Amino acid sequence: MRGMTFDRMTSYPGVKETLIIVPSYNEAEGISRVVAEIRSRIPYADVVVVNDGSSDQTGRLAEEAGALVIHLSTNLGIGGAVQTGYRYAADNGYRYAAQIDGDGQHNPADFERMLDSLRANDADMVVGSRFLKREGFQSTFARKIGIDLFAKLVTGLTGRKVTDPTSGFRVCGRRAIDLFAQDYPTDYPEVEALVLLDNRGFSFVETPVVMNARLAGTSSISALRSVYYMVKVVLAVFIAKSRKKKVLSTQL
Amino acid sequence: MNPDIYFVSFMIGIGFTGIVLHLIRARKLREQYAILWLVLGALMMALSLFPAILDRLAASFNVSYAPSLLYLLAFVGVLFLLIHLSMALSSLTSRVIMLTQTLALQEQRIRKLEQRKPQSEENFMRVWTDRTEMDDKSW
Numbered sequence: 001m002r003g004m005t006f007d008r009m010t011s012y013p014g015v016k017e018t019l020i021i022v023p024s025y026n027e028a029e030g031i032s033r034v035v036a037e038i039r040s041r042i043p044y045a046d047v048v049v050v051n052d053g054s055s056d057q058t059g060r061l062a063e064e065a066g067a068l069v070i071h072l073s074t075n076l077g078i079g080g081a082v083q084t085g086y087r088y089a090a091d092n093g094y095r096y097a098a099q100i101d102g103d104g105q106h107n108p109a110d111f112e113r114m115l116d117s118l119r120a121n122d123a124d125m126v127v128g129s130r131f132l133k134r135e136g137f138q139s140t141f142a143r144k145i146g147i148d149l150f151a152k153l154v155t156g157l158t159g160r161k162v163t164d165p166t167s168g169f170r171v172c173g174r175r176a177i178d179l180f181a182q183d184y185p186t187d188y189p190e191v192e193a194l195v196l197l198d199n200r201g202f203s204f205v206e207t208p209v210v211m212n213a214r215l216a217g218t219s220s221i222s223a224l225r226s227v228y229y230m231v232k233v234v235l236a237v238f239i240a241k242s243r244k245k246k247v248l249s250t251q252l
Numbered sequence: 253m254n255p256d257i258y259f260v261s262f263m264i265g266i267g268f269t270g271i272v273l274h275l276i277r278a279r280k281l282r283e284q285y286a287i288l289w290l291v292l293g294a295l296m297m298a299l300s301l302f303p304a305i306l307d308r309l310a311a312s313f314n315v316s317y318a319p320s321l322l323y324l325l326a327f328v329g330v331l332f333l334l335i336h337l338s339m340a341l342s343s344l345t346s347r348v349i350m351l352t353q354t355l356a357l358q359e360q361r362i363r364k365l366e367q368r369k370p371q372s373e374e375n376f377m378r379v380w381t382d383r384t385e386m387d388d389k390s391w
Contacts, residue, residue, distance in 0.1 A: 052355075070360045072352055084353045091357065186349060 017095040018045035021085030023078055024102025028056040034104050035065035041108035048088055052081040079189035090181035091164035098171040110209040114171045117207045124176040128209035129231040130167035136210035150191050158198040159243050165191045191233050195240040263301040269293035288333055
């Protein structure tokens with residue numbers, strides 16, 4: 001533990017307790033702006049861009065924009081990239097870690113309210129929801145139907161009100177960081193991660209945020225993949241839920 | 253004619269087992285996965301040497317056409333082999349993810365350490381050149 005503190009104090013001027021994780025895959029067009037925006041809105045945080053095996057200049061541009069960059073040598077998918085960030089946060093003893101997408105659809109200006117909400121509610125994670133106040137970009141019609149289905153599913157399974165379970169705009173406290181560093185779903189992880197938290201008895205709350213349409217690039221979920229996406233997530237959520245009982249019975 | 257086909261299938265069984273053993277020796281197949289294949293080869297040989305086993309088994313399960321029992325058993329066996337392979341693949345996938353992450357984190361750490369200590373690197377270079385100069389003189 002002492003080594004860890006020493007490491008952090010010497011690596012950065014002043015001890016920072018917040019890490020912003022930006023998973024990005026081929027986001028060369030927008031990454032500079034996203035990093036610059038985060039650094040100006042949240043100057044007290046370290047920014048780590050996890051370059052998920054991009055074939056373009058994403059990694060170099062992020063470095064030039066002043067972010068710490070972790071280069072994955074092959075593409076792991078969003079879950080593997082985000083988990084790299086949580087592992088970095090856990091290794092370096094950050095108290096808070098947030099994920100903000102590298103495509104510019106999340107507004108870093110919302111971060112502070114989310115962090116306040118995390119502290120005020122004594123929650124393990126805060127999810128930025130674009131549907132609580134219904135402002136800004138509301139996603140497409142077809143996608144909204146899918147998101148609503150996931151929302152009902154997760155609300156039913158966890159007993160917590162969830163409106164935007166696929167949102168990748170999240171702020172985590174120490175317990176959630178440690179959990180995600182060890183265990184995080186690989187592809188399309190957002191919905192499953194909520195059940196994962198609930199299984200451990202960790203709490204999460206939503207905070208309204210305003211999302212933009214993407215700055216650049218296309219969503220990782222194309223029309224062809226959306227069926228696979230729906231099936232995979234629903235299956236994964238039920239499997240994840242069924243694991244809770246197993247954990248309980250081994251504890252008893 | 254009957255004994256011929258049993259002889260052929262016995263030879264196939266021997267050949268199959270031989271190939272599996274060769275692959276293990278050449279380190280192209282890990283014992284862990286090879287055991288299943290060896291068991292399969294042994295079963296093939298046993299059944300072609302003693303076809304009566306199959307008939308008796310079929311009779312005890314009330315299967316009127318013995319070869320259909322063989323197909324069922326073979327199908328189930330292959331199914332289990334495939335699940336075994338899917339499991340191996342899943343475990344490899346999660347290991348690759350873990351290793352890729354660890355590698356990337358370590359690389360980042362190395363770069364950070366390299367950036368942090370340019371001065372000590374200079375010292376190292378000076379010591380190193382001093383030493384080579386001394387070596388030159390002592391020549």
